[in-house]
Amino acid sequence: MKVLVGVKRVVDYAVKVQVQKGAVNLNNVKMSLNPFCEIAVEEAVRLKEKKAADEVVALSIGPKQCTETLRTALAMGCDRAIHVTTDMRTDYMELQPYAIAKMFQKIVEQENPDLILLGKQGIDSDCGQTGPMLSGFLGVPQVTFASNLEVDGNGITVERETDNGTETIKIPSLPAVITCDLRLNEPRYATLPNIMKAKKKKVDSIKAEDLGVDMTPHNEVVEVFEPPPRKEGVMVGSVDELLDKLRNEAAVIA
Template sequence: MKILVGIKRVVDYAVKVRVSKGTVDLANVKQSMNPFCEIAVEEAVRLKESKNASEVVALSIGPKQCTETIRTALAMGCDRGIHIQTDLRTDYMDLQPFAIAQLFQKIVEKEKSDLVLLGKQGIDSDCGQTGPMLAGMMGWPQVTFAAKVEVKDGGLLVERETDSGTETIQVKSLPAVVTCDLRLNEPRYATLPNIMKAKKKPVETLKAEEMGVDLVPHNQVLEILEPPPRKEGIMVENVDSLIDKLRNEAQVI
């Protein structure tokens, strides 16, 4: 089984973003691999370690700095990387999920991948659309919000998160698309020897503008605003006072 795992370079989850001139300011802001993509990489590597996969290929779309993110995935255990290079912003401002899914489709067809693992969403745009769109374009079965993945009878047995608990879905045969949720695994830290080895692993670079995909966004972002500051909290003397304020002032109970 050949696995293609998608990784996205986003503003680090611990960074407080700044809004400047109607957009998120990315100048001198720490960026790293999307946390959900880290989970997808970890699951792909575990499938290879359990002899269920023969090769894991990491794919990222974005500026030249994405090569660093790909190297991180290679240090975690991926075999090689593919970088679709573009200067367009991938946080929904310029490059949107429909175009991204089409770029992924080109690579999936070229690589003849049996399984595509993606994070359930990017923490920058929170769209969660790339996986389902790719599955639709390929005509493949898909399972979103995966909390457990097991290879079984030539297919997959996937436990997925829902609003009311979890449900188990059987994918009878591959190829398929799976998007990964938080409880699927805990990503490993790349060790120094593996970081050094990752520098020698191959990374293929392609130009997004030369892949025959219309990259023009279909939706326009009109305005970006910072969330309003939270009101200062108050201290109450006892539980009765707390309940009274929650009921009569906040009106939440």
């Protein structure tokens, strides 16, 4: 079984972003592998370690710096990588899920993987649309928000998160698209030897324009702004004073 896993380069989750000129400022900002994509990579590598997968291919779309993110995936255990290069912003400002899913479709048609693993969403745009769109374009089954995954004969059984708990879905045959949620696994840290080995693994580069996909945004981002600052707190001298303010000023208790 061949597994194709999506890898997105995003602003590191620990960075406090700044808005400049109607967009998040990406200059000199620490970038990293999207946490949900990291979970997808870990699950793909685990499938290979269980002998359920023969090859794991990482795919990323974005600027030349995405090579660093792909190297992280390779250091975690992916066998090779594909980099679709573009200078367009991938945080929904310019390159949006529809075009990204279309480009993934082109690569899937070239690679013919049995399983496509993606993070459930990117932490920059929080769209969560690429996986479902890709499934629709390919005409294959999908399961979103996967919290457990087991290979079952020629298919896969997936436990997925819902608002009311979890549900188990069986995909009787592959190919299929699965998006990964937080509870699926705990991603490993790449060891120094594997980081060194990753430098020698193959990374194929393809220009986004060569895929023949219309990358024109379908939606326009009208405004981006930082949340308003929180009001300063008030120090109280006693519990009775706190209760009085909660009851009479905030009106949160009776």
